[in-house]
Amino acid sequence: MIRSIIHLINPYDPGSFPSDLAKKFGIKESEILQLGSNENPYPPSEKVKEAYFNSFSSINRYPTPFYHELKEAISSYCGVDVEQIAVGNGAGEILRHITEAVVDTMDPVVIPVPGYTLYGILAMLRDAIIHFEEIPGYDIQAEQILKKQSKLLFLCSPNNPTGNTIQKREIVKILKNYSGFVVMDEAYAEFADSSVVKLVDEFSNLIVVRSFSKFFGLAGLRIGYLVANTELVEGIEKIRYPFSISCVARNTAIAALDSLDYYLELKKQIIRERENLIKKLSKLPSLQVYPSEANFILVRVLSDKDVAAELEDQKIIVRNITGLMGLDGYHVRITVGTEEENGRLIEALEKIES
Ligand SMILES: Cc1ncc(COP(=O)(O)O)c(C=O)c1O
Numbered sequence: 001m002i003r004s005i006i007h008l009i010n011p012y013d014p015g016s017f018p019s020d021l022a023k024k025f026g027i028k029e030s031e032i033l034q035l036g037s038n039e040n041p042y043p044p045s046e047k048v049k050e051a052y053f054n055s056f057s058s059i060n061r062y063p064t065p066f067y068h069e070l071k072e073a074i075s076s077y078c079g080v081d082v083e084q085i086a087v088g089n090g091a092g093e094i095l096r097h098i099t100e101a102v103v104d105t106m107d108p109v110v111i112p113v114p115g116y117t118l119y120g121i122l123a124m125l126r127d128a129i130i131h132f133e134e135i136p137g138y139d140i141q142a143e144q145i146l147k148k149q150s151k152l153l154f155l156c157s158p159n160n161p162t163g164n165t166i167q168k169r170e171i172v173k174i175l176k177n178y179s180g181f182v183v184m185d186e187a188y189a190e191f192a193d194s195s196v197v198k199l200v201d202e203f204s205n206l207i208v209v210r211s212f213s214k215f216f217g218l219a220g221l222r223i224g225y226l227v228a229n230t231e232l233v234e235g236i237e238k239i240r241y242p243f244s245i246s247c248v249a250r251n252t253a254i255a256a257l258d259s260l261d262y263y264l265e266l267k268k269q270i271i272r273e274r275e276n277l278i279k280k281l282s283k284l285p286s287l288q289v290y291p292s293e294a295n296f297i298l299v300r301v302l303s304d305k306d307v308a309a310e311l312e313d314q315k316i317i318v319r320n321i322t323g324l325m326g327l328d329g330y331h332v333r334i335t336v337g338t339e340e341e342n343g344r345l346i347e348a349l350e351k352i353e354s
Helices: 004-008 018-025 046-058 065-078 090-102 118-125 142-146 168-177 197-201 230-239 247-257 260-282 307-313 339-353
Strands: 033-035 085-088 108-113 129-134 152-156 181-185 206-211 224-227 287-289 296-301 316-320 330-335
Touching: 004 118, 033 330, 033 339, 046 247, 065 085, 065 224, 065 247, 085 090, 085 230, 090 118, 090 152, 090 181, 090 206, 090 224, 090 230, 108 118, 118 129, 142 168, 152 168, 168 181, 168 197, 197 206, 260 287, 260 296, 260 339, 307 316, 307 330, 307 339, 316 339
Parallel strands: 033 316, 108 129, 108 152, 152 181, 181 206
Antiparallel strands: 085 224, 206 224, 287 296, 296 330, 316 330
């Protein structure tokens, strides 16, 4: 018999994938527009491509353990000590290890909603007592959060799916007065130029989680990291599966950090496109558009149309997040694509609207 909690867990919903639709319509995957997973739509830098192909010669070898080179590159990027960094197979794995290192059976865990659904799954796996704190629009105020002390609090900035950031002033107030650990999920932080990573020196209860999947466009390779106090870092390093980051992923992540200027240019394009897309979406009468500081936009559909399904009929994937805890009404989350991709999306939405 498997543990009964496993029966209670709703599986993580990754949404539709191009391969599903390609099969359904009998067309090529490349004909499907994927705007559902908050990926970076642009190609990798030349250095990343080179590192990727050069890794081929060592795939018969295990990656060197402990990932010193990768941590050194992250350390200069974030301006923190190497000893304050733990790495993992995506931010998802890092989040899992945090719950394993921190949460005992029946420990209270607080998850503001609407938020990223993985936090709840991971807390359930630890048999935690979970409190989902409803925060309309994810407008995090320290006063509200501090009334809900726990062993572990999950915050996300910019937040998935609302796209807004938490004010630094509020974060500092929380960190100063929170009894347990505070995870600050910064998977999208680069798009907002807002990070609390430097506060790790000041607050031993702060754990900043980062990803290479979004800004650095390496979602397919699976690399994430955390920055925290050295005791927690040592603990996480102990429980991480040996060699959990492949040599290909390690080498490309180092090369991505070495091509920062290239990714900063891409970011400018993504932000420009995001603002254009927000303007165009806002012109459609049936859509209520949330502001965003990330590479995706949350939209509420005010008509009774199943917009996500109708977009799929037009070979476009967005994420239908209707029913997500803390969100009322029909909502979709749309990844910011290239200018051409966003144009295709707007055309399809106009068709649905007419
Ligand atoms: C808020 C948030 N945290 C973490 C992750 C996981 O990122 P990774 O691809 O590094 O596992 C995601 C992925 O979408 C995310 O949206």
